[in-house]
Amino acid sequence: MNEAMIVSLLTITIRAGVSLLYATLGEIFTERSGILNLGVEGIMMTGAATAFAVAFHSDSAWLGLGVAMLVGAMMSFTHAFLTITLRADQVVTGLALTLFGTGLASFMGQRLGPGGETMVGLQGPVFPRIPIPVLEDIPILGPSMFNQDVLAYALYLLLPLMWFYLRKTQPGLHLRAVGDNPAAADVLGVPVKLSRYLYTIFGGCLMGVAGAHLSMAYLQGWAQNITGGRGWIAIALVIFATWDPLRAAVGALLFGGINALQFRLQAAGTTIPSSFLNMMPYFFTILVLVLITWGEAVRKRLGAPAALGIPYIREEKH
Amino acid sequence: MESKKIWILLSLLLVAVLVATGCQAGPGAEEDELQVAFIYIGQPGDLGWTYEHEQGRLMVEEELGDQVNTSTVPDVPEGPDAEKSIRDVVNQGADVVFTTSFGYMDPTLTVAQDNPEVIFEHCSGYKTNDNMATYFGRMYQPRYLSGLVAGRMTENNQIGYVAAFPIPEVLRGINAFTLGVREVNPEATVNVVWTNTWYDPVKEREAAQALLDEGVDMIAQHQDTTEPQKAAKEAGVLSIGYDSDMAQFVGDTVLTSPVWNWGTYYVDTIQEILDDTWEPHQFWGGLESDVVKLADLSPKVPDDVAEKVDEERSRIIDTEWDVFCGPINGQDGSEMVAEGECMTDEDMLSMDWFVEGVEGTLE
Incomplete structure (x- = not known):
């Protein structure tokens, strides 16, 4: 493997990882507040469809991104309203959101092109790759890490900030308290329901961005069923990353990277069966994340928010 | 409690409306x-x-x-x-x-x-x-014709093929394509990457990208999206589509597509x-x-290639000859179909081997 191939592999690893990581971070913040949102796949897909449709018709990628975030926020607001205020079952509501979202996205994909026709095959505005001067001259890492699109750069900044927020700040502490022990958080004066609403909606925004990255940066166009189950991968990554943003980044990169690598192995003429190679991203992502969390997992019982999936009702005695 | 009742009522109403509208779908009643x-x-x-x-x-x-x-x-x-x-x-x-x-x-x-x-x-x-x-x-027939185009238009003799599943239908397509390629260019090879999915835009693109990084200068495919064609175009590489005339959606870098009709x-x-x-x-x-066809050739394809395609097409239509008529060698160079013999439909429908010139695994 020469340098150009390594650069290409790293580039595609990051490009594939970006949308997955946005979705995973969205779900981490949602779940940290105690709300399980299984609507990721639906929100991502609707985000991808609306982002592309709006960008195509308005000729503005940024407007597309904004609308995708808004749509993500609205869909997750629905989830928040049903599960927090009406105390509906979070699993059922989330699944319904995915069914609704994938159906809606598919419908929009067929109707929101010019003249009410399909959006498949259209070319719209995109977030192009912008090399960063100076940094792009670093060997190998420069052309791969610093020749990406704006959404990837935003993620480079957002990721440490989110980790810091969650681990080191008071609002982050409050967020974890709301997810672990809402009654105690309530006593401390943290507005439990409001927090859950806000983080669920924030998480939905990020899932919308994840979709927008697919249709406006990675694939640069709409395709039916564009997410292809990546929303579910994001949910799995949350668990294997033990609700930690940095580990989620490791998982997202591993998944994207091994997938890209296995195709390269095939192209380079390996004799390993392709079905086995196709399985590797799933297998290794799980394996590695299990290994790096092994010691802690035993101590902290995997670190799942203790009140995940349980509605909080102030009057009830436990 | 009163508000809860209202919500239940509203939900029921919503369900009723959805059911009522849903029932209108389906075949008309004439x-x-x-x-x-x-x-x-x-x-x-x-x-x-x-x-x-x-x-x-x-x-x-x-x-x-x-x-x-x-x-x-x-x-x-x-x-x-x-x-x-x-x-x-x-x-x-x-x-x-x-x-x-x-x-x-x-x-x-x-x-x-x-x-x-x-x-x-x-x-x-x-x-x-x-x-x-x-x-x-018999999609293998237009695939063979598309192979003629690919074989003539490749410059470095390395062609990539993004394929869905290693089943007879797909193997038949790869083999027919490769026979076409090597009919006009015996030096060229076809490098196959399996995605194990009919439809996944992201995977199809990544598979094509891997082939492009390996150095192929032509991408063919047996998938259901245009992503391999788009990836090729972005890398400045020509391609062969499939299913429908993909040049409509990707442009004239798609030289032609074997299509259903x-x-x-x-x-x-x-x-x-x-x-x-x-x-x-x-x-x-x-x-x-007319159930299978070769889409119109891109303006990038020279006339002599077009003539070759027409010639071979008439040979097939006139049943003078078919794609899987010998001599055909297998991937390892051994004889699979002898000169003067043609594979039966049954053999073609259960094909489980690669012809000479294909690089890739059968599983």
């Missing part, structure tokens, strides 16, 4: 028209496999619209779930059902056995019944049913039947 239902694996808007079946259905509507009434059920997953969708259209009064994916074979047969008065047509399978026929196209078959078959002359059959049409 009794004297032949009710024809199509079961689709994807959305007609995919511009690939389902799109081409939809074009066929639209041709039926146009030509026989006063005698038939067609309806579609999109996004039906393969396997046992398909049975429910097929039963549903039968219960709604379908007289003819076209099930358009390989994985609908067993469910179609089950429902066919339970409903002898309904006619079933299953695409790409091999099981039949008194009221169930199969139909498919179901309209004539659908119209003819439904006409037979209307005339009461329909009988169970196993239809496997080639270039002569």
Whole structure:
């Protein structure tokens, strides 16, 4: 493997990882507040469809991104309203959101092109790759890490900030308290329901961005069923990353990277069966994340928010 | 508590509205028209496999619209779930059902056995019944022709092929393509990467990207999206499409595409049913039947290549010769089909080997 191939592999690893990581971070913040949102796949897909449709018709990628975030926020607001205020079952509501979202996205994909026709095959505005001067001259890492699109750069900044927020700040502490022990958080004066609403909606925004990255940066166009189950991968990554943003980044990169690598192995003429190679991203992502969390997992019982999936009702005695 | 009641009432109302609107879908109720239902694996808007079946259905509507009434059920997953969708259209009064994916074979047969008065047509399978026929196209023929184009237009003799599953249909396509390539360019090789999915835009793109990084200067494919073609175009590389004329959506870097064209078959078959002359059959049409075609060549293709394609096309249509007539060597160079012999349909339908010039694994 020469340098150009390594650069290409790293580039595609990051490009594939970006949308997955946005979705995973969205779900981490949602779940940290105690709300399980299984609507990721639906929100991502609707985000991808609306982002592309709006960008195509308005000729503005940024407007597309904004609308995708808004749509993500609205869909997750629905989830928040049903599960927090009406105390509906979070699993059922989330699944319904995915069914609704994938159906809606598919419908929009067929109707929101010019003249009410399909959006498949259209070319719209995109977030192009912008090399960063100076940094792009670093060997190998420069052309791969610093020749990406704006959404990837935003993620480079957002990721440490989110980790810091969650681990080191008071609002982050409050967020974890709301997810672990809402009654105690309530006593401390943290507005439990409001927090859950806000983080669920924030998480939905990020899932919308994840979709927008697919249709406006990675694939640069709409395709039916564009997410292809990546929303579910994001949910799995949350668990294997033990609700930690940095580990989620490791998982997202591993998944994207091994997938890209296995195709390269095939192209380079390996004799390993392709079905086995196709399985590797799933297998290794799980394996590695299990290994790096092994010691802690035993101590902290995997670190799942203790009140995940349980509605909080102030009057009830436990 | 009062507010909760209102919410329950509102939810019930919503459900009622959804159910009421949902019931209006499905075939219309005009009794004297032949009710024809199509079961689709994807959305007609995919511009690939389902799109081409939809074009066929639209041709039926146009030509026989006063005698038939067609309806579609999109996004039906393969396997046992398909049975429910097929039963549903039968219960709604379908007289003819076209099930358009390989994985609908067993469910179609089950429902066919339970409903002898309904006619079933299953695409790409091999099981039949008194009221169930199969139909498919010899896609390997236009694939061979597209190989002629690819073989002439590659400069470094390395061609990439993004493929879905290692099953006979796909292997046949890869082999026919490679035979075409090497007919005009014996030095060229075809490098195969499997995605193990018919439809996943992200994976298809990544597979194509891996081939491009390996140095291929031409991308062909057996998938259901245009992503391999788009990835090739972004890398400044030419490509060969599939399913539908992908040049329409990607541009003239797509030199040509072997395409499906179901309209004539659908119209003819439904006409037979209307005339009461329909009988169970196993239809496997080639270039002569128009079920499979080679899309128009891109302006980038020189005239002498176009002439070669026309020449070979007439040889196939005139049944002088077919793609899998010997001599053909296997991947390891051993003789698979002797000179003067041609493979039978049965052998072609169960093909499980690569021809010489293919690089890749069979699983």
